[in-house]
Amino acid sequence: METSEYLQLDGYHFAAPTSLSVGSGLVLSEGTEAETTELTQETVEPKQLKIMAKPDRLLTQAALAAVKQAGLTDSDLKTDTGIYVTTGYQTGFGEFALPAARSFTRGSDTQDSELETNYWADFAKAVTESVNPRFLFASIDSPLFHVSKALGIQGPSVIMSPSAAQWFQVLRAAWRDLKDGKVRFALLCATAEMRSTLSRLQNARMNPSELRTPVDTATCMVLRKGTAPGRIARISLRRTRHPHSNFGELGSVPELNADAGPVTPSLAILLSLKNSGAKEIHLTRIDHDGALAVQVSRR
Amino acid sequence: MRQRVAITGLGIVSAIGNCVNEFADSLFAPKAGIHPITLFNTKGFPVKSAAEIRNFGPFTYPDRKVAYAARAITEAIAQSFGENGVPREKVTVLSLGLKHNFVSFPEMVSANFITIGPDECAQQISKAAGIQASPWIYTAACTASTVAIGTAARAVADGEIDVAIAGGTSSCVSPEWLLTYALMGALNTDANCAAETACRPFDRNRTGMILGEGAGFLILERESSARARNAPVLARICGFGSSLDAYHVSDPCPDGAGALSAMNAALKDARINPEDLSAINAHATGTLKNDSAEAAAIRRLLDGVSHETPVFATKPFTGHLLAASGAVETIAVVSCLTQQKLHPTLNLVDVASDCKLNHVLKNRHLPLRYILKNSFGFGGQNACMVLEKGDSLDE
Numbered sequence: 278m279e280t281s282e283y284l285q286l287d288g289y290h291f292a293a294p295t296s297l298s299v300g301s302g303l304v305l306s307e308g309t310e311a312e313t314t315e316l317t318q319e320t321v322e323p324k325q326l327k328i329m330a331k332p333d334r335l336l337t338q339a340a341l342a343a344v345k346q347a348g349l350t351d352s353d354l355k356t357d358t359g360i361y362v363t364t365g366y367q368t369g370f371g372e373f374a375l376p377a378a379r380s381f382t383r384g385s386d387t388q389d390s391e392l393e394t395n396y397w398a399d400f401a402k403a404v405t406e407s408v409n410p411r412f413l414f415a416s417i418d419s420p421l422f423h424v425s426k427a428l429g430i431q432g433p434s435v436i437m438s439p440s441a442a443q444w445f446q447v448l449r450a451a452w453r454d455l456k457d458g459k460v461r462f463a464l465l466c467a468t469a470e471m472r473s474t475l476s477r478l479q480n481a482r483m484n485p486s487e488l489r490t491p492v493d494t495a496t497c498m499v500l501r502k503g504t505a506p507g508r509i510a511r512i513s514l515r516r517t518r519h520p521h522s523n524f525g526e527l528g529s530v531p532e533l534n535a536d537a538g539p540v541t542p543s544l545a546i547l548l549s550l551k552n553s554g555a556k557e558i559h560l561t562r563i564d565h566d567g568a569l570a571v572q573v574s575r576r
Numbered sequence: 577m578r579q580r581v582a583i584t585g586l587g588i589v590s591a592i593g594n595c596v597n598e599f600a601d602s603l604f605a606p607k608a609g610i611h612p613i614t615l616f617n618t619k620g621f622p623v624k625s626a627a628e629i630r631n632f633g634p635f636t637y638p639d640r641k642v643a644y645a646a647r648a649i650t651e652a653i654a655q656s657f658g659e660n661g662v663p664r665e666k667v668t669v670l671s672l673g674l675k676h677n678f679v680s681f682p683e684m685v686s687a688n689f690i691t692i693g694p695d696e697c698a699q700q701i702s703k704a705a706g707i708q709a710s711p712w713i714y715t716a717a718c719t720a721s722t723v724a725i726g727t728a729a730r731a732v733a734d735g736e737i738d739v740a741i742a743g744g745t746s747s748c749v750s751p752e753w754l755l756t757y758a759l760m761g762a763l764n765t766d767a768n769c770a771a772e773t774a775c776r777p778f779d780r781n782r783t784g785m786i787l788g789e790g791a792g793f794l795i796l797e798r799e800s801s802a803r804a805r806n807a808p809v810l811a812r813i814c815g816f817g818s819s820l821d822a823y824h825v826s827d828p829c830p831d832g833a834g835a836l837s838a839m840n841a842a843l844k845d846a847r848i849n850p851e852d853l854s855a856i857n858a859h860a861t862g863t864l865k866n867d868s869a870e871a872a873a874i875r876r877l878l879d880g881v882s883h884e885t886p887v888f889a890t891k892p893f894t895g896h897l898l899a900a901s902g903a904v905e906t907i908a909v910v911s912c913l914t915q916q917k918l919h920p921t922l923n924l925v926d927v928a929s930d931c932k933l934n935h936v937l938k939n940r941h942l943p944l945r946y947i948l949k950n951s952f953g954f955g956g957q958n959a960c961m962v963l964e965k966g967d968s969l970d971e
Contacts, residue, residue, distance in 0.1 A: 328825060356837070360820065364715070399620070417715045422955030425822035431837060433818040434957065435723065438715045440695045446712050450727060453734065459841075 316341075321427050332364060333423040335495035336468035340424045347499040349462060351429060359432040359460040361451040362421050363444040365469025365538035420468050420495075432460050439469070444542045451500055461501060468495035469538035491536050496543040577733040577816070577845060582802040582809040583966070585656030585795030587648035587743075588907050591627035591788055592893050595651055600911040603919040604939055608893050610786050611771050615749055622758045625771035626749040627788030627895025641900075642697060644791035645672075645745035646704035652741065653707070656795040656807055662707065666738040670709040671728035672698055673721030673744030675899040701745070709741060715899070717953030718859070719818070720744055722902030725794060726816030726961050732796050743793030744900035754787060760826060762863055763787070775892040776923040777860035778867050778931035785861040788895020792903035794910075808966070811910045814946075815848070815962035817841020822956045827865050829956070832873025835859075838958035839877050839948060846946070846962035851881045853962075854944040855918055855936075857909050859952045860889030861896055866952065871931040888912075888936040892922035902951040906961065909947045913965040917941045 316326065316338055329337070344354065421436045435450040437443040444467055451463035471491035537544045586596045591609025593599035602609070609627045618624045635643050649670075653661055662668050674694045698711035714724045721744025728740035757763045764774045764784035776782040802809055819841060821834025828834065843850060858870055878885055890908040897904050912918050918940045927935060949961045 418717045418953075418955060418957065419825070421716070421820070421957065422822060422825055425820040425956065430822070431820050431834065433841070434716070434820050435714070435727065435818075436716045436957075437713055438694050439713075442711075443695075443713055449731075449736075453730060 321423075325423065325426055329423055330419060331470045331493060332468040332495065333420050335470075335493060336362070336364075336420045336466055336497065337423050337427050339468070339495040339497040340428060340464055340466060343464065343497040343499050344428060347462075349499065353462060354428050354430050356431050357460055358428075358430050358462040358464060359451065359454050360421055360424055360430055360434045360464045360466060361447045361454075362424070362434070362436040362466040362468070363438060363447045363539040364417055364420050364436065364467070365439045365471060365540070420466070424464065424466065424497075430464070439539055444539050455500060463500040465498040465500055465543065466496070467540040467543045469493065469540050471536055471538050491538075494537045494540045494544055496540055498543065577730060577814060579733045579735070580799040581729040581732050581796050581813045582799040582807070583794050583811045583813065583910060583963075584797055584802050584807040584809060585652035585654070586793075586810060586907050586910060587651030587653070587655070588790065588792045588904060589629060589632070589644040589647050590790040590792070590894050590897075590904055591629060594629070594632060594647065596655075596907065596911070599907065600915070603890070603893060603908055603911060604915070604917065606893070606920055606922055606939070608772050608775075608922055609788070610774055610892070610895055613749065616751055621751070621754060622765040623754050623763050623787075624767065625764070625769075625774045625786055626754070627786060627790075627893075627897075628749055629789055639697065639700070640747035640789065641674075641745040641791065642700045642704055644747065644789070645701045645743075645793065648743065648745070648791040648793045649701070649705040649707065649741055652743075652793045652795050653705075656797075662709075662739055662741075664708070667736075668707070668709040668739045668741065669712055669728060669731065669737050670698060670702060670707065671712045671714070671724040671740050671742040672701070673714045673716070673719075673724040673899045673903060674698075675715070675717075675720070675746055675748060707741065716957050716959070717955060718861075718896070718898050718901055719951040719953040719957045719959035720899035720902070721792070721904075722906070722949065722951035722959040722961055723818060725796070725813065725903060725906060726818070726959060729796055729813040729816060729961075732798055735798070738797060738801065740796040741793055742796055743791065743903035744897070745791035746897040746900035747789045748787050748898050749789045749895075757785075757787065762826070762861075764862065773923045775862045775895065776925075777858065777862045777889040777891060777921055778871065778927055778933070778935060779862075779924050780926040780928040782862045782864065782867060782928070784863055785891065785896045788891075788897045788901075790894065790897055790904060791900055792905075792907045794903070794906065811913050811966045812964040813961060814964050815842045815844070815846025816960070817843075817845050818957070818959040820956050821958065824956070826954045828869035828952060830865070830869055830872070832869045832871075832876060834956050834958045835870055835873035835950065835952055835960075836876050838952075838960045839873065839950065842948065842960035842962050846964075848946055848962065849881070850877050850885075853885050853946050853948050854942070855886040855888065855912070856948045857905055857912075857950065858887050858889045858921075859901075859950045860891055860921070862891060867928070868930040870950065870952065871933055874933055884934050886918055886936045886940060886942070887921075887933040888918050889921040889924075890919070892924075893919075902949070902959070902961075905951075906949055906963065909949050909963050910966075913944050913947060913963060916944050916965075918944070 417438055418436050421434055437447050451465050454460045455463055470493045472493050588596050588599050590599055592602035610625055613626050694713045698713055714720045716723045725742040728742040731737050732740050762785055766783050775786040817838050819834050819837035821829045823829035890905045894904055918936045920936050920938045945965050947963050951959045
């Protein structure tokens with residue numbers, strides 16, 4: 278397929294003098310790849326480390342590595358850089374809620390108002406006494422906070438979730454801010470904890486036939502306008518199925534045969550770049566919501 | 577923004593009205609929507625009040641926020657496009673601000689707390705509202721729907737898409753969310769406080785926020801497109817900006833630096849100056865720290881320009897809809913621009929010393945052109961938008 282310097286989205290074409298990968302970071306938790314800066318008290322404040330959920334840690338590692346590779350300075354980061362994140366399901370409250378739900382399960386057809394009242398009163402008491410408040414901060418948008426805190430970034434931001442399709446919308450948002458001169462650098466980030474109990478249950482419910490191995494991972498690419506190397510030559514998003522239809526065929530990261538959720542596109546890009554030595558890659562994926570097919574092509 | 581973006585339709589479900597007319601009537605009545613919680617028994621709970629939806633009818637979908645969104649989207653589309661809906665040839669996006677929500681009471685027990693994820697929620701909303709639109713799903717805490725509207729407006733202005741159905745929906749009046757926010761210390765847990773006066777932004781006696789639920793959606797398109805089909809231009813979105821301050825995981829930067837940065841970014845995008853603002857619709861949660869930081873930011877924005885710019889807040893009417901708050905409050909702003917009057921900040925009796933601003937204490941008639949809408953979220957997320965009055969007032 279011919280290389281072109283533009284992004285194509287649903288039939289719309291627009292110039293994209295935006296380059297990829299002046300720096301990149303990739304963290305695969307317990308996976309086969311790890312090119313990262315370990316999070317330590319030298320790189321992240323101890324108080325911040327304590328409240329980090331796994332996707333927060335993974336992404337912060339990836340972002341630190343990417344920024345280091347790109348050679349960005351503190352002054353570059355402060356207001357000249359934006360953060361654009363796609364994130365998957367977060368465990369957060371769920372790690373408490375799941376066992377709590379089991380212990381509090383009761384018939385849904387109860388008409389006993391006193392039983393109902395006591396049920397919720399007991400629930401409130403259990404939550405109030407048992408929940409570690411740090412879980413409360415492990416919300417779906419917390420990776421954004423941790424990256425901005427760790428790197429001192431005060432620029433614009435976008436955070437979307439939880440599918441690979443949203444990764445491309447985040448890419449578009451980053452590209453738009455670069456194009457309009459709102460930022461000089463964009464951290465294109467993705468992180469997901471796919472092996473948590475909640476994620477597994479969620480995926481089992483949504484995709485019962487899915488057999489791929491879930492992986493916890495995060496990626497970060499530093500984008501800036503108009504420089505090589507590592508240009509994304511062409512991206513096209515096209516609607517292949519009605520968005521109301523049932524879930525479509527899942528894509529995967531070929532090298533891993535793994536499901537990285539919303540990280541999948543960027544993970545595939547970075548792995549392909551690394552493994553092939555190429556600066557551009559070909560990726561085909563049908564997102565799990567069945568709404569979009571995504572193709573990144575190169576000559 | 578490169579091209580002017582018109583708001584051609586509005587739809588809302590809120591504690592003060594399940595359609596835009598009813599909502600606006602309540603704003604100017606003024607009539608609050610915060611009452612004792614009826615969705616579940618609050619025995620043992622530290623919070624007894626919320627802004628619940630009333631008189632909505634039976635729920636077809638297991639998650640209330642899907643039903644709220646579908647109703648609001650249907651109203652907005654009908655106002656903009658009539659009964660035939662959005663033409664299929666239009667490239668349409670559903671730009672959605674969502675909280676990563678638990679399935680709401682009472683379904684959460686039978687569902688074992690497994691969440692309906694944002695993507696599944698967007699699918700259900702599309703199906704329920706009968707629309708075909710690519711979902712853009714923003715999960716940026718309490719700024720989510722403001723970001724959803726702002727980024728969609730930019731995409732419309734740039735010609736990437738034809739129509740955006742942009743807004744947010746929330747059903748956070750549930751046991752788990754009440755407890756979550758109570759544990760964070762963000763809610764008003766004063767048992768002696770009457771529900772109607774529980775949300776008191778900028779007041780010396782404010783003690784926390786009150787959760788609300790509902791949905792708000794706007795139809796966005798290029799003004800040239802709206803004019804070509806004689807659609808109503810209710811208002812315009814002419815600027816959007818966001819920032820991060822990463823001061824604290826839940827507290828805003830006390831001097832309002834992050835909020836100020838987002839406000840300035842929105843004004844710059846709109847190509848206007850602070851003195852051009854007719855009013856500011858504050859985020860104003862009623863928490864000690866948010867209101868103090870926001871007031872500081874607004875004073876810094878207006879410093880040397882005008883300390884007379886009116887500031888007003890909508891949450892005492894609707895409660896805090898979290899991810900949907902920006903959308904619902906944007907509709908309040910459009911209502912103010914349309915009627916050329918500001919609704920009051922309810923329950924503001926004794927302005928706190930750290931919240932001194934030109935507060936709107938009762939309905940105020942004045943010429944309104946530009947209003948700044950603020951949204952701020954946990955984790956230092958800040959998003960602001962500039963709205964301009966619509967055509968009907970120009971002609």
